[in-house]
Amino acid sequence: IEARDRREEWLDCARENRNAAGLDDEIAIVEADAREAALDADCVVTNLPFGVRVDEDLRDLYAAFADRLVEGSVDRAVALTTKPEFLPLEPVERYDIPYGRLDAAIVVYEPWG
Ligand SMILES: C[S@@+](CC[C@H](N)C(=O)[O-])C[C@H]1O[C@@H](n2cnc3c(N)ncnc32)[C@H](O)[C@@H]1O
Incomplete structure (x- = not known):
């Protein structure tokens, strides 16, 4: 799964949620x-x-x-x-x-x- 947004602040929020859910290996979060x-x-x-x-x-x-x-x-x-x-x-x-x-x-x- 790849999650995308254009704004770094929202990418950071998404990474925080992903990491809290223990899904670091399943979801890549990228600027696009x-x-x-x-x-x-x-x-x-x-x-x-x-x-x-x-x-x-x-x-x-x-x-x-x-x-x-x-x-x-x-x-x-x-x-x-x-x-x-x-x-x-x-x-x-x-x-x-x-x-x-x-x-x-x-x-x-x-x-x-
Ligand atoms: C309605 S919010 C959704 C936020 C989050 N993805 C969610 O589902 O809760 C829309 C998102 O689109 C992003 N956005 C706006 N223009 C964009 C673009 N051209 N390319 C990528 N993301 C964009 C904004 O930064 C914002 O985070």
């Missing part, structure tokens, strides 16, 4: 920009930025991430987001859920499906 990093995985699971604490345009981020998904070797992608309409892919499953006070959705894609 989702707009650029190639994806080669059976399954991608992501909690996408909601537009809070991000300095970039969410539509551009989601579109670039979708491009990496489609051009990568990925069987299945699962995303938690409040903006599923920003992902230019047709989900095979969608579950609308409350996320705190936000309306969110879990969307499932099979880019090669």
